[in-house]
Amino acid sequence: MDIAIPLFDRITALDAIGPYEVLSRLPGYRVRFVAVKAGPYKTDKQLTLIADVPLSAVPHPEILMVPGGFGTRELMTPNPLLDWIKAAHETTQWTTSVCTGSLLLGAAGLLKGLEATTHWSAMDDLAKLGAKPVETRVVVQGKIVTAAGVSSGIDMALMLAAKIAGDDVAQAIQLGIEYDPQPPFNAGSPSKAPAHILEGLRARMRERTAASR
Amino acid sequence: MDIAIPLFDRITALDAIGPYEVLSRLPGYRVRFVAVKAGPYKTDKQLTLIADVPLSAVPHPEILMVPGGFGTRELMTPNPLLDWIKAAHETTQWTTSVCTGSLLLGAAGLLKGLEATTHWSAMDDLAKLGAKPVETRVVVQGKIVTAAGVSSGIDMALMLAAKIAGDDVAQAIQLGIEYDPQPPFNAGSPSKAPAHILEGLRARMRERTAASR
Numbered sequence: 001m002d003i004a005i006p007l008f009d010r011i012t013a014l015d016a017i018g019p020y021e022v023l024s025r026l027p028g029y030r031v032r033f034v035a036v037k038a039g040p041y042k043t044d045k046q047l048t049l050i051a052d053v054p055l056s057a058v059p060h061p062e063i064l065m066v067p068g069g070f071g072t073r074e075l076m077t078p079n080p081l082l083d084w085i086k087a088a089h090e091t092t093q094w095t096t097s098v099c100t101g102s103l104l105l106g107a108a109g110l111l112k113g114l115e116a117t118t119h120w121s122a123m124d125d126l127a128k129l130g131a132k133p134v135e136t137r138v139v140v141q142g143k144i145v146t147a148a149g150v151s152s153g154i155d156m157a158l159m160l161a162a163k164i165a166g167d168d169v170a171q172a173i174q175l176g177i178e179y180d181p182q183p184p185f186n187a188g189s190p191s192k193a194p195a196h197i198l199e200g201l202r203a204r205m206r207e208r209t210a211a212s213r
Numbered sequence: 214m215d216i217a218i219p220l221f222d223r224i225t226a227l228d229a230i231g232p233y234e235v236l237s238r239l240p241g242y243r244v245r246f247v248a249v250k251a252g253p254y255k256t257d258k259q260l261t262l263i264a265d266v267p268l269s270a271v272p273h274p275e276i277l278m279v280p281g282g283f284g285t286r287e288l289m290t291p292n293p294l295l296d297w298i299k300a301a302h303e304t305t306q307w308t309t310s311v312c313t314g315s316l317l318l319g320a321a322g323l324l325k326g327l328e329a330t331t332h333w334s335a336m337d338d339l340a341k342l343g344a345k346p347v348e349t350r351v352v353v354q355g356k357i358v359t360a361a362g363v364s365s366g367i368d369m370a371l372m373l374a375a376k377i378a379g380d381d382v383a384q385a386i387q388l389g390i391e392y393d394p395q396p397p398f399n400a401g402s403p404s405k406a407p408a409h410i411l412e413g414l415r416a417r418m419r420e421r422t423a424a425s426r
Binding site: 159 | 368
């Protein structure tokens with residue numbers, strides 16, 4: 001069974017690789033990195049990721065997992081990736097996203113009237129696509145599962161692993177990746193970060209998002 | 214300033230990409246993925262990662278970050294990667310590892326008599342290399358910083374970001390990647406996982422490690 005992770009330019013690497021590291025350990029599944037064209041895609045920093053096959057090679061993945069990144073902002077109008085997401089969703093068992101990957105689900109018309117989440121800085125953009133933004137780490141609406149920013153994909157994928165293969169398998173995966181998080185600070189969400197950190201980062205992200213449109 | 218992350222066949226993707234996602238956001242630094250030869254390296258699952266340049270192109274990185282994976286077991290005897298690690302360490306500001314990456318630091322002779330950590334399943338192997346294994350998520354010994362299994366590299370990199378650039382920068386990075394972990398289970402370390410999960414996984418990992426030697 002196939003787990004498809006679409007790549008595009010300027011994705012955020014951890015959005016894809018967090019869930020990949022969890023879901024690639026699910027017995028019976030294999031992860032396919034797909035894109036409009038097979039080949040290399042530059043993330044938003046130095047890393048390059050490789051799409052093994054074109055979108056057309058995986059029309060009916062059992063699990064769709066859409067990562068985010070600044071590159072999503074260039075994909076908001078009709079394009080082949082959105083067409084593929086919309087068509088793939090018709091036959092998936094689970095349609096999922098991390099971070100601003102949910103903006104692509106929204107732009108494909110999949111989130112109308114549904115609760116969904118995204119990176120904390122993109123809640124307004126999500127609302128414009130017809131979703132009801134919720135500031136929760138993972139939001140489940142039927143077979144559509146959206147996760148918050150970047151690192152939240154690890155939590156989402158473990159929850160999904162449990163739904164698919166049971167709690168024992170999910171816990172073995174958690175132990176395998178030694179996911180016993182001990183962040184040195186408690187600044188990982190807007191409600192927990194110091195105000196000056198939040199405002200500084202919000203301003204920098206606004207600039208960068210505007211530059212991506 | 215350069216952050217060098219060496220790649221090799223059968224590395225664990227998240228070992229590298231967790232710290233990459235944090236450290237690539239450090240102002241003034243750039244991440245270089247290096248390897249014996251530039252080009253594609255297959256991780257322990259489906260993903261392929263690309264080394265941008267050969268080891269010789271980055272002889273003096275300010276930060277060295279060595280990821281782990283089953284592929285480390287084939288690199289325990291003298292080889293060009295260990296030679297490069299040993300030489301690079303002489304001029305680094307920080308020499309770091311995630312998961313069984315510490316076995317490579319050990320095989321390069323850098324951990325003799327030092328406390329260090331690794332994936333929970335590899336503590337015995339670490340002891341054989343002259344280190345004093347400690348079951349702690351991140352261990353700092355002078356400029357050498359070792360982290361536990363796979364996902365621990367995110368915590369390690371945030372700690373390192375704070376040491377290098379201060380608490381405000383580290384907290385802004387944590388907020389940027391929305392690292393507010395909420396794992397659905399509390400099974401991420403040997404002391405927390407249910408006994409039957411631990412024993413089952415330990416047996417499977419022993420088999421796989423033996424097959425890697």
